[in-house]
Amino acid sequence: MLEQGKIDSKQAILLLISLVLPTAILTAPAITVKQAAQDAWLSIIVATMAGLLIAALVTGLSLRFPGKTLLEYAEEILGRLPGKMVGLLYIWWFLHGNALILDEYASFLCSALMPDTPVIVFFVFVTVVAALAVYSGLEVLSRFNQLFLPLVLGLLLVVFLLAAKDMEVTRLLPVFDKDAAAILKGAVIPASWFGEIVIFALLIPFLDRAEEAPRVAVTAILICGLYLLICILVVVMIFGPHVSARWIFPTFNTIRVVSIANFLERLESIAIAVWMFGGFAKIGIFYYAAALSSAQWLGLKDYRPLVAPVGVVLVALAALCRNIVELLNFLATAWPPYALGLFEAGIPLLLLVVARARGKGGRGA
Amino acid sequence: MVRFLKPRKPGMVKQSNQQVSQSRESSLPDTSWKEQVLSPDLDTNLAQIKAILDRCSDVMYREFIFAQNEQIRLALIYTDGLTDKEQISEQITKALALEVAMAAPGQEISKSRALEFIKQRGLCVNEIKQTDKIREIIQAILSGDSVLLMDGYATAIINGTRGWASRAISEPEAEPTVRGARDSFVETLRTNTALLRRRISSPNLKIEVFKLGEVTNTEVAVAYIEGIVNEKLVAEVKSRLQRIKVDAILESGYIEELIEDHPWSPFPTVNHTEKPDRAAAMLLEGRVAILVDGTPFVLTVPNLFVEHLHAAEDYYERFIFTTAVRVIRFFSAFISLTLPALYIAAVSFHPELLPTTLLLSIAGQREAVPFPVFMEVLVMELTFETLREAGIRLPRPLGQAVSIVGALVIGEAAVRAGLVAAATVIVVAFTGIASFTFAYSASIAFRLLRFTLMFLSAAMGLFGLITGVALIGIHLCSLRSFGVPYLSPAVPMTGTDLKDVVFRAPLWAMFTRPRLIARQNQERQEQNLKPAPPETRPRG
Amino acid sequence: MKKRIAALLLITFVIILAGGCWSRVELTELAIVLGAGVDLAEDGRILLTLQIARPGAFTAGSEGGGRGKEAASWVISAEGRTVPEAERFLAMKIPRHIYWGHCIILVLGEELARREGTGIVTNFYQREREPRENIYVLVARGRARDFLETYSSLERTSAQAAGFLERMKTGYTVQLRELAEMLVSRGIQPAVTAVEVTEAGTMPGQVPGGPPPPQKEVGVAGTAVFKQDKLIGWLDPWETRGFLWLKGEIMKGVIIVPGPEQPEKLVSIRIRRGKTKIIPEYNGEYPRFLVKIQVEGDMVEQQTRENLATPEKIKLLEEEMASEIKARAEAALDKVQGEYGVDIFGFGEAFHRKYKKEWRKLKYHWDEEFSRAEVEIAVDAQIREIGLLTRRAGIPEE
Known part of the structure; x- marks a missing residue:
């Protein structure tokens, strides 16, 4: 085993929430509202359903191969060479996906908190923090997440409650103003975020009770869905669909609007600060996935020697992105087929079908 | 990797080591006596002991003659100052030289029977022990026991006559409480074990004694409650103690540094207390206490982070109040770690954080200040730390002077002169006060890290601050104390143990002991202890 | 390994400290904008007027008494083709970093609102990081500059006074985000608070002997009605x-x-x-x-x-x-x-x-x-x- 630590179900749920929520809550509302206008919340519900399906797919697949990660059973199902290919693809995706997250994170901090700071500083520092957590192992990573994520979730709720003064329910009306196609189109992006839960397939072997994996994944997706739903509702109720779609980070603008009694206001810096913990965790999990799967792919006994090289690759990849327009464009157009189609649903589905056909795997074979 | 980061050449290190060990051996006194035993001849024995205890002016030799048989010469050796002189003269010298005659009037005790007779009827001391090893004899003399040597016997009787001037049990200085026991541990190990035994009079309270320190031969006791404690933990503590090979143990801090899990961490992973009630409570939760002779501070392991934010009084005051006070303490801990850094970040990076009127007021105060806010805070923090250190080191009567100078000169004058903004003084003062609300050992760590955070915050604003806090968080998450995660029961979360973190559950609801500490014996008490007036009490 | 990591961290740290502090601006280096006004200059360019707080006047406590009469704000303007350009021209006159984070009001001059519309102004305030979504937008009857040059008897500055007036919701109040929403939506046309300079009250006893001079202060004067983003009329x-x-x-x-x-x-x-x-x-x-x-x-x-x-x-x-x-x-x-x-x-x-x-x-x-x-x-x-x-x-x- 590459990893000695074990995590309990509670920690796993929180890890999965961190895996999806921190960046989803940042840009997804605007992208979704752009497609579905005030019906964006319907899109989120659809996306949550899709997320649940992917969760079921991933956990179902993993439970057929107890104690093995995605990369290991891909080889078992497809044979050595094709399995290795799939593994390589996933490693690339973990790295590339993480680089995109890093870009998103850095450009958000850059435009919201520290305008004059070069993004490379954010890349380096965030990567160093994440590397330390990854180096200390899954246990420490999940404990760190367990320590700070409740703070993030709690603060978000409080801020949304405080913003209630400026909300108007009428901005959500009329329902079904857009047709089903628009709603589905709006659902694709959040669904691709929910689909990141596919990384869970790397963590299931380290659960202290692996049989709870489906419950864990479903709970996490539902909580993420709920948060995203609330977030979209709040954003649209404050700005209306037109303005919401035009912001880049509508949640951030929502928090800026909060002003109570001329004193409880200007909370956005605090909110960003707390949200940053979520960002650290999300990048840490992707980082861990990349390091662990690379080690498995190379057949190493320990993934720790890979932590530093993976970090360097990560920063280099992230630095390739030139500006936020490019990033947003990629997220809105190329990301869904690339991530959702291939890595989050496509390959796992293929694996499941082949496993069934070849009768591989312990359960249900 | 850069060259200067490598360790020095191994060869060089070795060489210097050899030199040291050579020079050390030549200057060391002869230690061959450690293996030797007594001879039957009193004079030889006395001469040997005198040679070993050469130039020890506090060791006394008293030779006298046994009352029942003039042929039998006796010698009593003891250390002046460590022994109860009255006991020696009453129960040993007077008894053997005079009063033995009353026990067996007219009898002549033969040399062969003398030892047995003296042990059985002659000595009035309660604690006696027989030995023939020189090492033990020397140890006994130096620990305050007196040693009786008899001509013709290759054996000695060790009498428990310890008694020295020691500090009386007084109120705890470092952990004062409003409500609760007022006694505290003292420097004498026996007194300290007695204080524990007085609170836990159970045969299950085990107190095992070791001797540590090659020169000091300090007595170290390991206390635990059998049946509650995790046996593996006891074994681990003992093995870590036995690993210690140092010349001296002068304070429990020596032990702490030599047995802790994370020597590089700024956070203490071994707790200490000077309150016997607190130590007893720790034992009852399944912890192990380490008592060291010569210090009133008792170590307890394993140590959780939250312990440092708890006080003994938390369990004596009513739980609602305690919970409220704990909220304040946790908040203070947060403040003492981050407030100056937050202030720097807000004022020099994120003015949008402050309400307009507050910002304008701070800006107005800072208008005349010639330093950047980071320098201002740094200087004020250093001043505060200096004052605090001076307050501790200073002879007590002068303490007043320091506080007057501190408050008036530094605070008032600096603000008046426009060198420091009033807001900065408020921030630094509040931070200082907040750091006194919880245990000193943890507040030291917080104070140190506060400076790091200030640097990060001055370099990169909130981003730097949060990066620092995240690093501290990861570090805390990776700590363990004797196998128990440092941040438990919060992280990893053990549901039932959250009853005693920030919220302190009422005593009648604390059914179980901490799960990760007392692994075997979880149940603390019966479940239906919630008090109620008789008419509302459920029947049956 | 640990030593190496520590050393690396230390080196990064030193580098950061030496070359870093990118977004750091001391409070004493900030010109805190409380109110901004945009007018149309004669040649069709934009006249940007800022009301900037003078922090020295805001200190409370012992010295405050002596400095109570000190002017609390400074009003300065510059022309430019766009708002950012005018802001840059202003930066040549203002010895500090122009800081928008605490801007309370944005006043549009009548001429500008009628001829050019709000669109060329509000975009900057939405896109920039510092100005907030809840800035109050006002349309001055007359020039925005005259509005910002007034004095307030109760508050320190007229921008704050206008902000508090808006908060009291005596008239129709519009924040920047609401204006943006109205501009984007086809189902509603924008309407914005109209303000004017009025003579409001006196401060008796200020000048010994003679009658107290009337104060020029800010006041709410109905609503400005827009079609698309251009002012077309008023409601009293x-x-x-x-x-x-x-x-x-x-x-x-x-x-x-x-x-x-x-x-x-x-x-x-x-x-x-x-x-x-x-x-x-x-x-x-x-x-x-x-x-x-x-x-x-x-x-x-x-x-x-x-x-x-x-x-x-x-x-x-x-x-x-x-x-x-x-x-x-x-x-x-x-x-x-x-x-x-x-x-x-x-x-x-x-x-x-x-x-x-x-x-x-x-x-x-x-x-x-x-x-x-x-x-x-x-x-x-x-x-x-x-x-x-x-x-x-x-x-x-x-």
Whole structure:
């Protein structure tokens, strides 16, 4: 085993929430509202359903191969060479996906908190923090997440409650103003975020009770869905669909609007600060996935020697992105087929079908 | 990797080591006596002991003659100052030289029977022990026991006559409480074990004694409650103690540094207390206490982070109040770690954080200040730390002077002169006060890290601050104390143990002991202890 | 390994400290903008005026007394083709970093609003990080610069005074984000608070001997009405009341109605709360709107001598109150619908909510549709409290 630590179900749920929520809550509302206008919340519900399906797919697949990660059973199902290919693809995706997250994170901090700071500083520092957590192992990573994520979730709720003064329910009306196609189109992006839960397939072997994996994944997706739903509702109720779609980070603008009694206001810096913990965790999990799967792919006994090289690759990849327009464009157009189609649903589905056909795997074979 | 980061050449290190060990051996006194035993001849024995205890002016030799048989010469050796002189003269010298005659009037005790007779009827001391090893004899003399040597016997009787001037049990200085026991541990190990035994009079309270320190031969006791404690933990503590090979143990801090899990961490992973009630409570939760002779501070392991934010009084005051006070303490801990850094970040990076009127007021105060806010805070923090250190080191009567100078000169004058903004003084003062609300050992760590955070915050604003806090968080998450995660029961979360973190559950609801500490014996008490007036009490 | 990591961290740290501190600006290096005004210069360029706080005047405590009279703000302007360009020209005159994070009000000059529109201004304030979404947007009757150059007796600066006036919601208040929403939406046209410089009160005793000079201060002066992003007209304060009734905004204020028996004497009713509901109807040709206004108020003064504390009289008063509100609302509606022909009430939005299919066709020429729409106003008024008195005191028993 590459990893000695074990995590309990509670920690796993929180890890999965961190895996999806921190960046989803940042840009997804605007992208979704752009497609579905005030019906964006319907899109989120659809996306949550899709997320649940992917969760079921991933956990179902993993439970057929107890104690093995995605990369290991891909080889078992497809044979050595094709399995290795799939593994390589996933490693690339973990790295590339993480680089995109890093870009998103850095450009958000850059435009919201520290305008004059070069993004490379954010890349380096965030990567160093994440590397330390990854180096200390899954246990420490999940404990760190367990320590700070409740703070993030709690603060978000409080801020949304405080913003209630400026909300108007009428901005959500009329329902079904857009047709089903628009709603589905709006659902694709959040669904691709929910689909990141596919990384869970790397963590299931380290659960202290692996049989709870489906419950864990479903709970996490539902909580993420709920948060995203609330977030979209709040954003649209404050700005209306037109303005919401035009912001880049509508949640951030929502928090800026909060002003109570001329004193409880200007909370956005605090909110960003707390949200940053979520960002650290999300990048840490992707980082861990990349390091662990690379080690498995190379057949190493320990993934720790890979932590530093993976970090360097990560920063280099992230630095390739030139500006936020490019990033947003990629997220809105190329990301869904690339991530959702291939890595989050496509390959796992293929694996499941082949496993069934070849009768591989312990359960249900 | 850069060259200067490598360790020095191994060869060089070795060489210097050899030199040291050579020079050390030549200057060391002869230690061959450690293996030797007594001879039957009193004079030889006395001469040997005198040679070993050469130039020890506090060791006394008293030779006298046994009352029942003039042929039998006796010698009593003891250390002046460590022994109860009255006991020696009453129960040993007077008894053997005079009063033995009353026990067996007219009898002549033969040399062969003398030892047995003296042990059985002659000595009035309660604690006696027989030995023939020189090492033990020397140890006994130096620990305050007196040693009786008899001509013709290759054996000695060790009498428990310890008694020295020691500090009386007084109120705890470092952990004062409003409500609760007022006694505290003292420097004498026996007194300290007695204080524990007085609170836990159970045969299950085990107190095992070791001797540590090659020169000091300090007595170290390991206390635990059998049946509650995790046996593996006891074994681990003992093995870590036995690993210690140092010349001296002068304070429990020596032990702490030599047995802790994370020597590089700024956070203490071994707790200490000077309150016997607190130590007893720790034992009852399944912890192990380490008592060291010569210090009133008792170590307890394993140590959780939250312990440092708890006080003994938390369990004596009513739980609602305690919970409220704990909220304040946790908040203070947060403040003492981050407030100056937050202030720097807000004022020099994120003015949008402050309400307009507050910002304008701070800006107005800072208008005349010639330093950047980071320098201002740094200087004020250093001043505060200096004052605090001076307050501790200073002879007590002068303490007043320091506080007057501190408050008036530094605070008032600096603000008046426009060198420091009033807001900065408020921030630094509040931070200082907040750091006194919880245990000193943890507040030291917080104070140190506060400076790091200030640097990060001055370099990169909130981003730097949060990066620092995240690093501290990861570090805390990776700590363990004797196998128990440092941040438990919060992280990893053990549901039932959250009853005693920030919220302190009422005593009648604390059914179980901490799960990760007392692994075997979880149940603390019966479940239906919630008090109620008789008419509302459920029947049956 | 640990040592190496520590050393690496240390090196990065030193590098950061040495070359870093990118976004750091000391408070003493900031010019804190409290209010910004945009006017149209003579040659068609933009005149940007900033009201900047002088922090020295804001210190409280012992020194504050001596410096109380010190001017708290500094007003300075510069021209440019765009707002950022004007800001850069200003930066050549202001020895500190211009900081927008605490800007309270954005004032648009009348000329600019009429000829160029708001669009060329507000975009900067939305895109930039520092200015906030809840800046209050105002349109000055006259020049924005004159508005910012006024002085406030109660607050330190006129920008703060205007901000507090807006917070009190005495008129129709619009924050930047709401303006943006109105600009984007087809179902509502923008309306913005109108302000003017007025002579407001005196400060007696300021000048020993002579009479106190009148103060030039800021005041709310109704509402500015926009078509797309261009100013096309005004509503005076009285019409603004009616406009607020139709919008269903938070209402404060007093309704004056004639006494039931003595119509020449008046009764004042303070409004406690109100609710407005717009019910659209569409018959395929033109839209109709039913506006239902519910209002509750407390009687605060009577000039009449009669006993108003009877159920019948209260009933009469309520009817009077309803017709008064209806008259106001109709006045505003007539002016906006008839004269300006723009939907600043959000009738289009309401229509959209109910007839989403029809809206897709109507929305492109909504203003014409709105102009010929039939609007019916129904007011339901209630009086809750009559204060501490039943009958008016000071009248001899009959």
